[in-house]
Amino acid sequence: xxxxxxxxxxxxxxxxxxxxxxxxxxxxxxxxxxxxxxxxxxxxxxxxxxxxxxxxxxxxxxxxxxxxxxxxxxxxxxxxxxxxxxxxxxxxxxxxxxxxxxxxxxxxxxxxxxxxxxxxxxxxxxxxxxxxxxxxxxxxxxxxxxxxxxxxxxxxxxxxxxxxxxxxxxxxxxxxxxxxxxxxxxxxxxxxxxxxxxxxxxxxxxxxxxxxxxxxxxxxxxxxxxxxxxxxxxxxxxxxxxxxxxxxxxxxxxxxxxxxxxxxxxxxxxxxxxxxxxxxxxxxxxxxxxxxxxxxxxxxxxxxxxxxxxxxxxxxxxxxxxxxxxxxxxxxxxxxxxxxxxxxxxxxxxxxxxxxxxxxxxxxxxxxxxxxxxxxxxxxxxxxxxxxxxxxxxxxxxxxxxxxxxxxxxxxxxxxxxxxxxxxxxxxxxxxxxxxxxxxxxxxxxxxxxxxxxxxxxxxxxxxxxxxxxxxxxxxxxxxxxxxxxxxxxxxxxxxxxxxxxxxxxxxxxxxxxxxxxxxxxxxxxxxxxxxxxxxxxxxxxxxxxxxxxxxxxxxxxxxxxxxxxxxxxxxxxxxxx
Numbered sequence: 225x226x227x228x229x230x231x232x233x234x235x236x237x238x239x240x241x242x243x244x245x246x247x248x249x250x251x252x253x254x255x256x257x258x259x260x261x262x263x264x265x266x267x268x269x270x271x272x273x274x275x276x277x278x279x280x281x282x283x284x285x286x287x288x289x290x291x292x293x294x295x296x297x298x299x300x301x302x303x304x305x306x307x308x309x310x311x312x313x314x315x316x317x318x319x320x321x322x323x324x325x326x327x328x329x330x331x332x333x334x335x336x337x338x339x340x341x342x343x344x345x346x347x348x349x350x351x352x353x354x355x356x357x358x359x360x361x362x363x364x365x366x367x368x369x370x371x372x373x374x375x376x377x378x379x380x381x382x383x384x385x386x387x388x389x390x391x392x393x394x395x396x397x398x399x400x401x402x403x404x405x406x407x408x409x410x411x412x413x414x415x416x417x418x419x420x421x422x423x424x425x426x427x428x429x430x431x432x433x434x435x436x437x438x439x440x441x442x443x444x445x446x447x448x449x450x451x452x453x454x455x456x457x458x459x460x461x462x463x464x465x466x467x468x469x470x471x472x473x474x475x476x477x478x479x480x481x482x483x484x485x486x487x488x489x490x491x492x493x494x495x496x497x498x499x500x501x502x503x504x505x506x507x508x509x510x511x512x513x514x515x516x517x518x519x520x521x522x523x524x525x526x527x528x529x530x531x532x533x534x535x536x537x538x539x540x541x542x543x544x545x546x547x548x549x550x551x552x553x554x555x556x557x558x559x560x561x562x563x564x565x566x567x568x569x570x571x572x573x574x575x576x577x578x579x580x581x582x583x584x585x586x587x588x589x590x591x592x593x594x595x596x597x598x599x600x601x602x603x604x605x606x607x608x609x610x611x612x613x614x615x616x617x618x619x620x621x622x623x624x625x626x627x628x629x630x631x632x633x634x635x636x637x638x639x640x641x642x643x644x645x646x647x648x649x650x651x652x653x654x655x656x657x658x659x660x661x662x663x664x665x666x667x668x669x670x671x672x673x674x675x676x677x678x679x680x681x682x683x684x685x686x687x688x689x690x691x692x693x694x695x696x697x698x699x700x701x702x703x704x705x706x707x708x709x710x711x712x713x714x715x716x717x718x719x720x721x722x723x724x725x726x727x728x729x730x731x732x733x734x735x736x737x738x739x740x741x742x743x744x745x746x747x748x749x750x751x752x753x754x755x756x757x758x759x760x761x762x763x764x765x766x767x768x769x770x771x772x773x774x775x776x777x778x779x780x781x782x783x784x785x786x787x788x789x790x791x792x793x794x795x796x797x798x799x800x801x802x
Contacts, residue, residue, distance in 0.1 A: 581679075592637065643685075
């Protein structure tokens with residue numbers, strides 16, 4: 225028995241400039257440049273833990289050319305079952321002088337190198353290979369994998385009675401035919417791989433990531449429309465699904481346009497996506513310099529087109545504000561759709577229900593009046609009127625029905641004003657204490673209501689502080705890595721990468737906000753998108769210029785504080801985790 229050696233040189237890396245480990249992150253590798261290692265193993269049975277390898281065959285190919293082959297018998301160290309001998313022709317006598325698997329694993333792994341591992345039902349072969357590595361103390365290999373069974377089911381299932389290798393080789397008259405011997409089966413799988421790649425190009429498959437993803441798209445009812453994605457680049461940008469008469473159905477952003485749009489035909493399972501794909505007739509795209517610019521352009525396009533399948537497409541119509549009318553006698557909190565010239569505002573917030581929870585959070589800790597009665601500066605309480613319920617419980621002032629010390633009321637107004645401005649300690653401390661008391665009394669439903677109010681308040685306060693930090697910068701130019709952004713009035717006005725020619729952002733921003741007014745509802749999504757990104761990456765931002773004040777990162781969190789409850793701690797975690 226000759227020792228197991230490659231019959232031709234086997235490079236350990238497909239190309240010197242390629243990544244050390246092809247993977248889903250190794251996007252955009254053209255199939256012609258990808259190196260594949262087709263593997264087939266013969267074994268003593270189908271259990272990778274109890275059975276052992278008896279033969280290994282592998283073929284290295286790139287661009288349709290053979291780079292080398294690897295073949296060796298392996299002594300399994302146990303008897304080969306008769307039914308396996310009948311199937312493969314391998315007997316105990318044939319493998320008696322062959323090397324053990326631990327002697328050939330190193331050579332095989334060097335032969336495979338960084339190539340994409342291919343097999344017909346490749347999970348079987350990889351399972352045995354990984355089990356052998358574990359038994360010999362080697363790391364488990366984790367290559368990029370292509371299964372020709374899955375590809376065949378996706379591409380040629382209607383043309384054959386089954387997708388067994390022998391059936392496919394016979395039906396398509398492949399140059400090599402499988403014989404249940406490792407190298408013969410590997411060579412037949414190479415022929416099948418080339419045939420399937422040729423078929424896959426009709427679905428827009430041009431890169432390694434496309435081929436790997438294609439196996440997950442089997443059976444998708446709209447998979448024939450994959451060809452619409454054939455021209456999409458592997459770059460950041462915005463994609464637009466269009467229907468008849470060029471109707472904009474859906475707008476989305478992506479770091480990798482091609483990968484993201486093709487995913488709709490596989491792993492995407494949102495209820496509205498199926499009907500959208502049925503209506504789609506084409507996919508347009510706008511290539512942009514970076515993911516942040518793509519997110520901003522997506523927001524602008526959604527706001528203008530209001531696509532039917534974008535749930536956020538009509539969000540601006542639902543936005544509202546929390547207002548504290550400090551110019552009025554006896555100020556109170558209210559939900560308003562538009563900000564007024566006077567008073568303090570928090571927002572815009574996503575919905576009236578969110579704004580209501582914010583008001584409940586503040587008024588449960590600050591004794592502002594809760595009635596909506598219009599009161600003049602010369603108002604005299606009607607002593608015959610009954611105070612409101614909150615006043616009777618002692619948690620709110622009621623100047624319409626009973627005398628109230630004006631100074632004390634103004635102190636409460638000032639506390640509420642600070643809360644709307646993002647100073648959360650007073651409200652948070654009171655609500656956390658209230659939750660703690662309710663939990664220790666096992667009143668979990670009431671504690672959950674307090675939790676919801678606190679969560680809404682903290683989320684609104686963080687939104688406010690983020691947007692105000694962005695507005696405080698006025699006009700600024702910042703850089704992260706090779707991308708430079710210019711922001712003016714909480715709007716992105718320019719984005720340039722150092723390796724590309726600058727060009728105007730394809731969708732114009734909304735009008736700049738007035739300096740002394742709350743941010744308009746149509747500008748909040750873009751402002752939050754920019755502010756959250758700058759806050760998240762504050763440690764990487766280089767501020768090139770700033771006409772205002774740079775205050776990122778924002779020192780406020782929307783996370784709920786953990787309760788310090790000694791009684792019933794498990795119930796606290798269960799009911800208040802949100």
